[in-house]
Amino acid sequence: MADHPQDENSAPNQADAKPGVADAHLAKGVAGAEPPLDDFPSKTGKRDLSAAGLTSIWETVHRGARDMGVKRSLRTLLKLNQKDGFDCPSCAWPDPDDDRKTAEFCENGVKAVASEAMRARITPAFFAEHTIADLLHRSDLWMDQQGRLTEPMVRRRGADRYEPISWPDALALLARELNALASPNEASFYTSGRASNEAAFMYGLFARQFGTNNLPDCSNMCHESSGLGLTETIGIGKSTVKIEDFALADSIFIIGQNPGTCHPRMLTELQKAAKNGCKIVSVNPLPETGMIRFKNPQNPLSLLGGGTQIACLFLPVRVNGDVALFKGLMKDMLDKDRAAGGKLLAHDFIAHHTEGFDALVRDLDATSWETIERGSGVARAQIAEGADIALASERMICCWAMGITQHGSGVDNVKSIVNFALLRGQIGRRGAGVCPVRGHSNVQGDRTVGIWEKMSPAFLKALGAEFGFSPPEAHGLDTVKTIQAMHDGKVKVFVALGGNFLSATPDTHYTSEAIARCRLTVQISTKLNRAHLITGEQALILPCLGRTEKDVQASGEQFVTVEDTTGVVHQSHGVLAPASDHLMSEPAIVGRMALATLGDRTTVDWQAMIDDYDRVRDHIEHVVPGFAQYNRRVREPGGFYLPNGPREGIFPTSSGRARFTVTAIPEHDLGDGRLLLTTVRSHDQFNTTIYGENDRYRGVFGGRRVVFLNADDMRDRNIAEHQLVDIVSHFGSERRRATRFKAVPYEIPRGCAAAYYPETNVLVPVASVATGSNQPASKSIPITVEASPR
Numbered sequence: 108m109a110d111h112p113q114d115e116n117s118a119p120n121q122a123d124a125k126p127g128v129a130d131a132h133l134a135k136g137v138a139g140a141e142p143p144l145d146d147f148p149s150k151t152g153k154r155d156l157s158a159a160g161l162t163s164i165w166e167t168v169h170r171g172a173r174d175m176g177v178k179r180s181l182r183t184l185l186k187l188n189q190k191d192g193f194d195c196p197s198c199a200w201p202d203p204d205d206d207r208k209t210a211e212f213c214e215n216g217v218k219a220v221a222s223e224a225m226r227a228r229i230t231p232a233f234f235a236e237h238t239i240a241d242l243l244h245r246s247d248l249w250m251d252q253q254g255r256l257t258e259p260m261v262r263r264r265g266a267d268r269y270e271p272i273s274w275p276d277a278l279a280l281l282a283r284e285l286n287a288l289a290s291p292n293e294a295s296f297y298t299s300g301r302a303s304n305e306a307a308f309m310y311g312l313f314a315r316q317f318g319t320n321n322l323p324d325c326s327n328m329c330h331e332s333s334g335l336g337l338t339e340t341i342g343i344g345k346s347t348v349k350i351e352d353f354a355l356a357d358s359i360f361i362i363g364q365n366p367g368t369c370h371p372r373m374l375t376e377l378q379k380a381a382k383n384g385c386k387i388v389s390v391n392p393l394p395e396t397g398m399i400r401f402k403n404p405q406n407p408l409s410l411l412g413g414g415t416q417i418a419c420l421f422l423p424v425r426v427n428g429d430v431a432l433f434k435g436l437m438k439d440m441l442d443k444d445r446a447a448g449g450k451l452l453a454h455d456f457i458a459h460h461t462e463g464f465d466a467l468v469r470d471l472d473a474t475s476w477e478t479i480e481r482g483s484g485v486a487r488a489q490i491a492e493g494a495d496i497a498l499a500s501e502r503m504i505c506c507w508a509m510g511i512t513q514h515g516s517g518v519d520n521v522k523s524i525v526n527f528a529l530l531r532g533q534i535g536r537r538g539a540g541v542c543p544v545r546g547h548s549n550v551q552g553d554r555t556v557g558i559w560e561k562m563s564p565a566f567l568k569a570l571g572a573e574f575g576f577s578p579p580e581a582h583g584l585d586t587v588k589t590i591q592a593m594h595d596g597k598v599k600v601f602v603a604l605g606g607n608f609l610s611a612t613p614d615t616h617y618t619s620e621a622i623a624r625c626r627l628t629v630q631i632s633t634k635l636n637r638a639h640l641i642t643g644e645q646a647l648i649l650p651c652l653g654r655t656e657k658d659v660q661a662s663g664e665q666f667v668t669v670e671d672t673t674g675v676v677h678q679s680h681g682v683l684a685p686a687s688d689h690l691m692s693e694p695a696i697v698g699r700m701a702l703a704t705l706g707d708r709t710t711v712d713w714q715a716m717i718d719d720y721d722r723v724r725d726h727i728e729h730v731v732p733g734f735a736q737y738n739r740r741v742r743e744p745g746g747f748y749l750p751n752g753p754r755e756g757i758f759p760t761s762s763g764r765a766r767f768t769v770t771a772i773p774e775h776d777l778g779d780g781r782l783l784l785t786t787v788r789s790h791d792q793f794n795t796t797i798y799g800e801n802d803r804y805r806g807v808f809g810g811r812r813v814v815f816l817n818a819d820d821m822r823d824r825n826i827a828e829h830q831l832v833d834i835v836s837h838f839g840s841e842r843r844r845a846t847r848f849k850a851v852p853y854e855i856p857r858g859c860a861a862a863y864y865p866e867t868n869v870l871v872p873v874a875s876v877a878t879g880s881n882q883p884a885s886k887s888i889p890i891t892v893e894a895s896p897r
C-alpha cells in the first residue's frame with residue numbers, strides 16, 4: 108500500500124479532515140498484512156444456477172485425490188461426520204440424529220478435510236528457506252497449499268525468519284513472558300471455533316487461574332449479536348431448532364445466509380422440506396445459487412434434470428435493510444389480522460407467553476410504508492407475499508447468519524426476527540423456531556464451556572468451587588477490545604488457540620500494528636497463515652493435531668467432543684496417524700502451558716486431564732449445567748442434546764416470558780454517490796481459509812479481487828464492466844482504501860455492493876461495531892468506488 112498515491116489508510120485525507128477529529132489512529136500498518144494483489148486478474152463467466160450436482164462430485168474426488176491421495180482420501184472421508192468418526196472441522200451444521208449415509212459430507216467439508224489431511228509438510232527447512240518478508244508476499248492460497256506445520260518454531264527478537272525450538276523451551280519462553288507481566292490482564296487468550304470442548308474448557312481455566320477473563324473468541328465476530336439479541340428476548344442465545352424440525356416445517360425463512368457455500372449440507376434439509384411442500388423464502392441482497400436450485404450429490408435421481416427448486420420467494424433486501432423489511436412483514440400481518448377479526452396472529456400465545464406486544468403494535472402503526480420500502484429496498488407487494496406465507500404457516504423456522512449479525516444494528520436485526528416469529532407463536536413447538544446457523548464447527552461449544560470474556564457469576568462460582576480458587580470477576584476483553592488494548596500497549600502477550608486472527612479481524616492495518624506491539628504472540632495451529640507472519644517482538648508457532656488425527660495420551664486413545672448449531676454434543680475421533688511426531692493435541696498444549704506458567708500456584712491437576720480427557724469432561728459436568736453424566740451420554744451414538752427451554756416453550760427471561768421489542772430502522776449516510784458494501788465469502792473459501800480462486804456460484808474464476816455492483820450504479824458512476832477500481836470506505840472523516848478490484852455487474856439492489864473478505868477487512872474501522880454486542884460491522888461499509896490509477 109505504501110506506493111499508492113492516495114494512501115488514505117496511512118494518512119488522513121487532509122481536505123476532509125475536520126479540526127478536532129482525531130485521525131491520528133489511522134494506521135499505516137505492517138507491510139504484508141493485507142493479502143497481496145492478484146497476479147492473475149479474475150475472469151467472470153456464467154454462474155452455476157444450481158448448487159452442488161456433478162461439479163460438486165468432481166470437486167470432491169479431485170480435491171481428495173490431489174491433496175490426500177486416493178487411499179488416504181477414502182479412509183478419511185468415510186469417517187467424516189460418522190458416529191464413530193470425526194467431526195467436520197468446517198461449519199457447525201448438525202449431522203442427522205438417526206442413520207447416516209456412507210458419504211455424510213459436502214464438497215466444502217472435503218476441502219476442509221483435504222486441507223488438514225494433505226500430505227504436504229512444512230518442516231524447519233521450509234522456514235530456513237523462506238524469510239518472513241518473503242512469506243508475506245505469498246497469497247493465502249499458496250500458504251494453505253504448503254502443508255501441515257510439523258515442529259514448534261520461534262521467531263526471536265529482531266529475526267527475519269522462524270527457527271526450530273523444543274517444546275520445553277517454547278513453553279518456558281511463554282511462561283517467562285506471561286509471568287513477567289505487571290498484571291494478568293496484560294495477556295489475552297483468543298480461541299477459534301475449531302477447538303474442542305475439552306481444549307476450550309482447559310484454556311478458559313488456564314486463563315482464569317492465571318488471573319484474567321481476557322478470552323476473546325471468533326464468536327465475538329460472527330454471532331455475538333445473535334447471542335445477545337436472543338438472550339434478551341427468549342432467554343437463551345442459541346438455536347431452538349433441531350435438525351428434524353426442518354422436515355416438519357411448512358415455511359422456512361433463510362435470512363442473510365448463503366447455505367450453498369457456508370453450510371452446504373443444510374441444502375439437503377431444505378430440499379427435503381421443499382419436496383414436502385414447505386415454502387422457503389430467501390431474504391438476502393444477492394440471489395445466492397444455493398437458494399435457487401439444488402442437485403443433491405447423494406441422490407443420483409436428483410442429479411438429472413434441473414434439480415430441486417429451493418426458494419419459492421426471494422426478497423432482495425438492501426444491505427442492512429432487514430429491520431425495515433421485518434417491520435413491513437409484521438405490519439402487513441397485523442393489518443390482515445385486524446381485517447380478519449384477530450384470527451391470524453397467535454393472540455393466546457402472545458397474551459400468555461410474551462410481553463411488549465402493545466409497544467410493537469404502536470411502532471408498526473407509526474411506521475409508514477414509504478419508510479419501510481425505502482429502508483428495505485423491497486416493494487410492498489413483495490413484502491405482502493412474504494407476510495402471506497408467514498400467516499399461512501403453522502410451523503415456521505427462521506435461520507440466519509452473518510448477513511444479519513455483522514451490522515451496527517446486528518442485535519436489532521436479530522430481535523426483529525424474534526418479533527416476527529413470536530407473532531404466530533413460532534417458538535416452542537415442533538417444526539418451528541429460530542436458528543442462528545453457526546459458522547465454525549465448535550464455536551458454540553467453546554462458548555458453552557467457558558470461552559467468553561464475561562461468563563456469568565454462576566459459572567465463575569462453580570469453576571472456583573470445582574478447582575478451589577477464586578476466578579477473576581471483572582469482565583475481560585473481547586476481540587475488538589483486545590485489538591485496541593494491544594494497540595495501546597495494554598496487552599503485551601497474545602495467545603491464539605487456532606484461527607487466523609489477523610485475517611479474521613477488521614481494520615487490517617490497525618490490527619497489524621496492534622499485534623506488532625506485543626512482546627510475544629503465540630499461535631497454536633495446524634497450517635501456516637498470515638497470522639504467523641505479522642507477529643509481536645517474539646513469536647511462537649505451536650503445531651497441534653487436527654481433527655482427522657489420532658490422539659493418544661497416557662491412558663490410551665482419546666476422543667474429543669463438540670457442540671453443533673442445534674446444541675447436540677457428540678464425539679469426534681481422529682483416524683489418521685499424526686502429521687508429525689512433534690505434534691501435541693490442543694488439550695495437551697494447553698495443559699502444559701498451564702503447568703509451565705502456573706507451577707506451584709495452580710490448584711488444578713493438569714496432568715490428569717492431559718492423560719485422560721474423561722477427567723476434563725468430569726469437571727465440565729460439575730461446572731456447566733446440562734452436562735449430567737457427560738462421559739456416559741456422549742458415548743451413546745450421536746451424543747445428546749443440551750437443555751433448551753425455549754424449544755419446550757419455557758422462556759428463561761427474568762419475567763418468564765418471551766419479549767417483543769421495538770427496533771429502529773438504521774440510517775446510513777449514503778450521500779455523495781456512496782454505496783453500502785457487504786463482505787461475502789467465495790465458494791472456494793471457509794472463513795479465512797482460501798482453498799481456491801474460483802467462485803462458480805457467482806461466475807468468478809481465477810481471482811478474488813472483484814466488487815459486485817448494480818449495473819445502474821455502475822452506469823451512473825461511469826464504471827465499465829471489468830474496470831479496475833479502488834474501494835474507499837468513509838467513516839466520519841476517515842478514509843480507508845482497498846485497491847484494484849475488478850468491477851462486475853451483478854444482481855444486487857441499487858446502492859449496494861459486495862466483495863470478498865479478508866481482502867476488504869482493511870475498509871472496516873475497528874470501532875465500527877454492532878451496538879450492544881461490540882461485533883465488527885463488517886457487512887455495513889459505506890464506500891465510494893473510484894477508478895484505480897494505472
Ligand code: SF4
Nearest residue numbers: 195197198213216372
Ligand atoms: S455442511 Fe458443514 S459440517 Fe457438514 S460437511 Fe459441509 S462443511 Fe462440513
